[in-house]
Amino acid sequence: MKTQFNTTNQRPSMASLDMQVFTGLAHTMQTAAIAALIFVAVTFAPKLKRRIQLARIPVFATSKGAVQSTRGMFQEGYQKFKDSVYMIITPDGEDSVIIPTALMPELRKLPDDVLSFPKAVERLMEVEYTKIATEAKLAVHAIKSDLTPALSRLNATISDEVDAAMRQYLPSCDDWTELDINRKLIDIVTRISGRVFVGPELCQDPEYLDIGANYTIYLMDAIRAIKRLRPWQKPFLAHRLPEMKKLRAIEKRAAEQLRPIVKERLEAEKNDPNWQKPEDMMQWLINRNAGAIPADEIAHVQLGLIFAAIHTTTTTATNILYTLAVTPECMDPLREEIRNAMNENGGQLTSKALQQMLKLDSYMKEVIRVHALSVSSFMRRVVKGITLSNGQYLPPGVMIEVPGDAVYSDEAFYPSPNTFDPWRSSDIRQSGTPTDHARNQFVTTNETNLLFGYGRHACPGRFFAANEIKLILARLILDYEIKMPNGESERYANIEIGRSIIPAPGKTIMLKRVEI
Ligand code: HEM
Known part of the structure; x- marks a missing residue:
C-alpha cells in the first residue's frame, strides 16, 4: 500500500491527522504545563520565600500533628516556647507566628501599613465574598469620641432599658424556672445595645430585634460555608451558597429598615428648628459625616456594630452566668457589694456605683x-x-498572634492558675498601688489581659460592654437565686471551634425570684 502524503488538495490521512493532533496536543500540554508552572510559582513562591525567611523559627506542630485541638496545640506550644517566637502551621495553611508577651509592647503601636488588623481579618472572615467592612474607622471614632464619654450621662437610660428587657424576656420565676440563658441573653443584649445604637423606638421593634439577634449567626454560617469550598471554587460558588443568600437578605432588610430613619433625621435637622438630636450611635454617625455618607452606608456600619457588640457581649455574659450557677458561695458577697454601692449612690445603679463594684468586676474578669x-x-x-x-x-504576608488563653494559665502572671479565685483582682486592687488598681480591671487591655485585644485596635466598645454586663448581672444577682438544674454541680464545659471557645449553647440554668 502506497503511503499517502497530505497536500493542500488532498484530504489528510488518518496517520497524518493523528500526527497533527498529537503535535497540537503536545503544544497545548506544553503551554498548559508552563502556565501551571507560572501559576504554582506565582502562588507558592511568596509562601516559599516566607518559609525560608522564617526558617530559623521553630515550628511547633502542623495540622496533622499529634495534638488534637487548636487550644491544646497553643497550650503545648506555650509550655515549650513560652519566651520565644515560634510558628504554628494552622489547618488552613497559614504560617502563624506566635509572639511571646515580652515582645508585644514593641508591636503595640505599629500602624496598619506595617502590621494590619484589617488584613488579618480579611481571610479569616472571607471578606472577598462576605464584603463585610474591615475598616471600622467611622464606628471606632464615634464609639471613642461619642459613646464612651456619654456613658455616665446615659447610664440611667441604659439601666432602665436593662430593666425593661428583663421584664420582656424573663418569665416571672416566682418558683424555680429553667431557662436557656444564652438565648435569653441574646434578646436582652440586642435590645439594650439597640437602645444605644438606634434609639428607643427601633430597639423595641421586632424587625430590628430579629436582625440584631440573627445577623452575626448568618454571617458566621456564611463564612463557614465558604471555608468548606475549595479555593478555586470560591469565586464561582460562594455567592450561590444558600448561607450567602440568607446573609444578603438580612443585610437588605437592615438597609430597608434603617434608610428611612437616616433620611427622616436629615430632613428634620434641615427643616425643623426645634428638632432635638437623639443621643444614639445612629445620630453620632450622621453628625460625624454631616449627612455626607449615604444612608445605606450607615446601615452597613450599624450591621458592623451589631456584629462587634452583640454576640461578644452575650457570650461573655453567658460564661459568667454558667459560672455563677456553680459558685453559690459568691452570690451573697456580690449581692452585698451591689446593695452597698447602690446605697451610696442614691439607691441607683449609677456609673459611679458600677465603678465601686470591685468584686463584681473581679468575678467577671476571673471567669x-x-x-x-x-x-x-x-x-x-x-x-x-x-x-x-x-x-x-x-x-510581609505573615500572620502573627498571641496565645492569650495559655497566658491566662501561666503561674508567672496568675499564681495558682488552676484555681478559680473570684476575688483575685479585687484583692490586688484593694491592697495594691494605683498601677495595680489600673492593671487589674475587667476593661484592662495589656500583655496579660487580652479579652478585648491589644494595642491600637483594642476593642473601643469595652467600656460600654462592661457597663452593660454589670447592669445585667447586678439586676440578676439582686433579684434572683441562680442554680444548675437537676441538682447538678458541675459547670457546663465550653466548646472549642477552631480558635474560638464558646459556652455550649442551649444549656439551661434555674432562676428563682428572691423573696423580699
Ligand atoms: C464583651 C464584649 C466584647 C468583646 C469580648 C469584644 C472583643 C473585641 C476584640 C477581641 C476586638 C479585636 C481587638 C484586637 O484585635 O486588638 C474588638 C474590636 C472591636 N470591637 Fe469589641 N468586643 C466587645 C464588645 C464590643 C461592643 C459593645 C462594641 C461596640 C459598641 C465593640 C466594637 C468593636 C469595634 C468597632 C472593634 C474594631 C476596632 C478597630 O478596628 O480598631 N465591641 N472587640
Whole structure:
C-alpha cells in the first residue's frame, strides 16, 4: 500500500491527522504545563520565600500533628516556647507566628501599613465574598469620641432599658424556672445595645430585634460555608451558597429598615428648628459625616456594630452566668457589694456605683481568665517586614498572634492558675498601688489581659460592654437565686471551634425570684 502524503488538495490521512493532533496536543500540554508552572510559582513562591525567611523559627506542630485541638496545640506550644517566637502551621495553611508577651509592647503601636488588623481579618472572615467592612474607622471614632464619654450621662437610660428587657424576656420565676440563658441573653443584649445604637423606638421593634439577634449567626454560617469550598471554587460558588443568600437578605432588610430613619433625621435637622438630636450611635454617625455618607452606608456600619457588640457581649455574659450557677458561695458577697454601692449612690445603679463594684468586676474578669473566648489574640498580618528586638525578621504576608488563653494559665502572671479565685483582682486592687488598681480591671487591655485585644485596635466598645454586663448581672444577682438544674454541680464545659471557645449553647440554668 502506497503511503499517502497530505497536500493542500488532498484530504489528510488518518496517520497524518493523528500526527497533527498529537503535535497540537503536545503544544497545548506544553503551554498548559508552563502556565501551571507560572501559576504554582506565582502562588507558592511568596509562601516559599516566607518559609525560608522564617526558617530559623521553630515550628511547633502542623495540622496533622499529634495534638488534637487548636487550644491544646497553643497550650503545648506555650509550655515549650513560652519566651520565644515560634510558628504554628494552622489547618488552613497559614504560617502563624506566635509572639511571646515580652515582645508585644514593641508591636503595640505599629500602624496598619506595617502590621494590619484589617488584613488579618480579611481571610479569616472571607471578606472577598462576605464584603463585610474591615475598616471600622467611622464606628471606632464615634464609639471613642461619642459613646464612651456619654456613658455616665446615659447610664440611667441604659439601666432602665436593662430593666425593661428583663421584664420582656424573663418569665416571672416566682418558683424555680429553667431557662436557656444564652438565648435569653441574646434578646436582652440586642435590645439594650439597640437602645444605644438606634434609639428607643427601633430597639423595641421586632424587625430590628430579629436582625440584631440573627445577623452575626448568618454571617458566621456564611463564612463557614465558604471555608468548606475549595479555593478555586470560591469565586464561582460562594455567592450561590444558600448561607450567602440568607446573609444578603438580612443585610437588605437592615438597609430597608434603617434608610428611612437616616433620611427622616436629615430632613428634620434641615427643616425643623426645634428638632432635638437623639443621643444614639445612629445620630453620632450622621453628625460625624454631616449627612455626607449615604444612608445605606450607615446601615452597613450599624450591621458592623451589631456584629462587634452583640454576640461578644452575650457570650461573655453567658460564661459568667454558667459560672455563677456553680459558685453559690459568691452570690451573697456580690449581692452585698451591689446593695452597698447602690446605697451610696442614691439607691441607683449609677456609673459611679458600677465603678465601686470591685468584686463584681473581679468575678467577671476571673471567669474570662478561666473561660477565654479565644485561644489567641492580637491577630495581625505583617504588611511591611519587621525586625523584632530579638533579631528575628517577620516578612510581609505573615500572620502573627498571641496565645492569650495559655497566658491566662501561666503561674508567672496568675499564681495558682488552676484555681478559680473570684476575688483575685479585687484583692490586688484593694491592697495594691494605683498601677495595680489600673492593671487589674475587667476593661484592662495589656500583655496579660487580652479579652478585648491589644494595642491600637483594642476593642473601643469595652467600656460600654462592661457597663452593660454589670447592669445585667447586678439586676440578676439582686433579684434572683441562680442554680444548675437537676441538682447538678458541675459547670457546663465550653466548646472549642477552631480558635474560638464558646459556652455550649442551649444549656439551661434555674432562676428563682428572691423573696423580699
Ligand atoms: C464583651 C464584649 C466584647 C468583646 C469580648 C469584644 C472583643 C473585641 C476584640 C477581641 C476586638 C479585636 C481587638 C484586637 O484585635 O486588638 C474588638 C474590636 C472591636 N470591637 Fe469589641 N468586643 C466587645 C464588645 C464590643 C461592643 C459593645 C462594641 C461596640 C459598641 C465593640 C466594637 C468593636 C469595634 C468597632 C472593634 C474594631 C476596632 C478597630 O478596628 O480598631 N465591641 N472587640
